[in-house]
Amino acid sequence: MNICILIVAACTLFTGCKSNTGSKESAQNSLPYEVDEAVEVSLESKPIVHNIPLVEDKKNYAITPVVTGLTNPWGMSWLPNGDLIYTEKDGSMYRFDGKSSYTITNVPEVYARGQGGLLDVTVHPNFKENNFIYVSYASPEGAEPGGNTAVARAVLKNNELTDLKVLYKASPNTKQGVHFGSRFAWDGDGYLYFSTGDRGNRDENPQDLTRDNGKIYRIHDDGRIPVDNPFVNTAGAKTAIYCYGNRNVQGLTTHPKTGAIIAHEHGPEGGDEINFIKSGVNYGWPVISYGEEYGGGVFAENTQKEGMAQPFYYWTPSIAPSGFAIIDNPAYGDWNGNFLVGSLKFQYLEMLRVTKSGVIKREKLADQFGRLRNVKISPDGIIHIGVEGKGIFTITRN
Amino acid sequence: MKLLNYTLLVLISIAMSSCGDAKKNDTIATNNNAAEENAVTDPLVKSVTRGKAIYRELCVTCHLTNGKGVAGAFPPLNPSDWLTGKRAASIHAIKYGLKGPIEVNGKPYDNIMLPLGLDDQEIADVMNYTIQTWNSGEIVTLDEVKAVKK
Numbered sequence: 001m002n003i004c005i006l007i008v009a010a011c012t013l014f015t016g017c018k019s020n021t022g023s024k025e026s027a028q029n030s031l032p033y034e035v036d037e038a039v040e041v042s043l044e045s046k047p048i049v050h051n052i053p054l055v056e057d058k059k060n061y062a063i064t065p066v067v068t069g070l071t072n073p074w075g076m077s078w079l080p081n082g083d084l085i086y087t088e089k090d091g092s093m094y095r096f097d098g099k100s101s102y103t104i105t106n107v108p109e110v111y112a113r114g115q116g117g118l119l120d121v122t123v124h125p126n127f128k129e130n131n132f133i134y135v136s137y138a139s140p141e142g143a144e145p146g147g148n149t150a151v152a153r154a155v156l157k158n159n160e161l162t163d164l165k166v167l168y169k170a171s172p173n174t175k176q177g178v179h180f181g182s183r184f185a186w187d188g189d190g191y192l193y194f195s196t197g198d199r200g201n202r203d204e205n206p207q208d209l210t211r212d213n214g215k216i217y218r219i220h221d222d223g224r225i226p227v228d229n230p231f232v233n234t235a236g237a238k239t240a241i242y243c244y245g246n247r248n249v250q251g252l253t254t255h256p257k258t259g260a261i262i263a264h265e266h267g268p269e270g271g272d273e274i275n276f277i278k279s280g281v282n283y284g285w286p287v288i289s290y291g292e293e294y295g296g297g298v299f300a301e302n303t304q305k306e307g308m309a310q311p312f313y314y315w316t317p318s319i320a321p322s323g324f325a326i327i328d329n330p331a332y333g334d335w336n337g338n339f340l341v342g343s344l345k346f347q348y349l350e351m352l353r354v355t356k357s358g359v360i361k362r363e364k365l366a367d368q369f370g371r372l373r374n375v376k377i378s379p380d381g382i383i384h385i386g387v388e389g390k391g392i393f394t395i396t397r398n
Numbered sequence: 399m400k401l402l403n404y405t406l407l408v409l410i411s412i413a414m415s416s417c418g419d420a421k422k423n424d425t426i427a428t429n430n431n432a433a434e435e436n437a438v439t440d441p442l443v444k445s446v447t448r449g450k451a452i453y454r455e456l457c458v459t460c461h462l463t464n465g466k467g468v469a470g471a472f473p474p475l476n477p478s479d480w481l482t483g484k485r486a487a488s489i490h491a492i493k494y495g496l497k498g499p500i501e502v503n504g505k506p507y508d509n510i511m512l513p514l515g516l517d518d519q520e521i522a523d524v525m526n527y528t529i530q531t532w533n534s535g536e537i538v539t540l541d542e543v544k545a546v547k548k
Contacts, residue, residue, distance in 0.1 A: 071495075071512065072512055089512075112515045113514070113515040113516070114455065114456045114515060116515070117515075176455060177455055177456050177515065178455060178456065178459075200455065269462070293463075294454075294458045294459075294462060294463040320459070345460075345468065345471060345472075347471070347509070368508075371509070371510055388510050388512060389497045389510035389512075
């Protein structure tokens with residue numbers, strides 16, 4: 001009964017949101033394709049994924065170490081002075097000033113089982129004035145054993161997190177060590193977006209707006225819930241939810257030209273997706289999916305259903321995507337504007353050429369370099385990758 | 399009364415062995431004929447059952463449900479000469495992670511597995527699941543896992 005109402009509400013929102021996008025996303029257009037059309041993606045038409053060439057690594061670029069000897073560099077963000085802030089999943093956090101890494105202290109306690117730990121980090125767009133820094137992590141806080149995704153804000157002062165305030169804590173905790181989500185993105189209006197995974201409970205979490213997990217959230221920079229969030233008037237709903245039906249989003253980015261919030265997510269065996277994130281939309285997990293169950297066999301009844309968005313793109317077999325960035329720097333030549341996605345599974349950085357009609361070309365970078373956990377563009381426009389068991393590196397073209 | 403007890407025991411044995419994969423049943427169910435033997439193998443059955451849940455939670459993403467892994471990326475556990483031939487190294491890998499080139503069933507792999515945050519009993523359980531389900535070997539005990547140091 002409840003779910004019926006939710007679905008109807010979601011359908012309404014889903015159809016309602018189609019018309020009001022792109023109003024402020026028009027001006028600059030230096031990209032080699034039509035950005036406005038690229039962002040006005042249809043959430044209804046089936047993605048085209050077949051016969052898109054995957055170009056082998058041309059190795060026509062340089063990979064240069066920034067910080068080496070790391071185990072699992074999950075998050076990266078930059079201070080206005082150019083210092084790199086990075087996290088290690090085990091719970092440690094550092095500031096790198098170009099020469100040395102300094103430990104940042106007073107990091108909150110993390111639940112480090114499986115995929116859990118200290119996850120993403122992001123510096124406030126207006127850090128110069130407020131010194132705010134945000135971390136996402138698997139937190140044991142709460143009554144139940146186990147953990148769940150939390151987002152905290154702190155003031156960075158002399159390599160220490162001070163005035164730490166938990167802005168959001170997903171609940172309930174569970175001992176499942178999978179699917180914490182965690183990725184951050186800011187939009188042009190200063191809203192903070194973050195993801196939670198379904199915590200291995202796909203049957204209960206992703207489609208239920210009264211439960212956390214399997215969602216992307218939108219909050220103010222101080223944790224308040226925006227009054228125009230899609231479910232603020234939905235009875236019992238977690239009002240921070242911005243969209244739902246997401247399995248495990250480990251890549252979230254803001255389009256540098258259009259401001260669109262774009263996510264990718266892990267499918268099970270197959271069915272990793274790229275989605276343009278719109279308010280109130282149901283992205284379908286686990287009701288629709290192009291993926292297969294672990295061990296084989298299609299488990300989702302459908303790949304399409306009314307009221308549920310189609311992915312912009314999907315990968316089958318899975319590449320296990322983590323980290324997401326879009327190149328916005330003419331120095332990269334014909335790479336400029338391309339999407340970058342780390343592949344944990346096949347150990348390369350995937351570069352995707354995107355147009356209004358979808359992905360038209362894929363190319364491997366850093367092939368067999370390692371498990372690509374993260375990819376970010378630094379404020380000066382340089383591609384940075386975080387590689388498990390190795391560290392952080394730049395990719396530049398000659 | 400005695401007969402009823404025995405029937406119950408048999409039923410329980412069947413129920414326990416039928417919850418696993420087909421192959422696991424082959425190796426363990428055969429030991430369940432006599433009550434005495436059942437008492438001996440019980441810790442292993444329990445450990446394998448717990449290990450299966452852990453495997454399905456944390457290991458399937460790379461090694462897959464059937465333990466076959468992904469060619470060129472993630473080595474198989476079904477079967478694996480590395481797992482059976484290098485017990486201590488396998489425990490060490492689950493406990494502290496594993497990085498760099500290894501050879502499994504004659505094929506090279508060069509990847510990284512990060513430590514999973516499992517406690518020692520959980521490591522024993524998941525070792526027992528993978529050994530008993532797709533390979534063969536003695537039970538991995540808590541003490542054996544404890545003895546593997548960084």
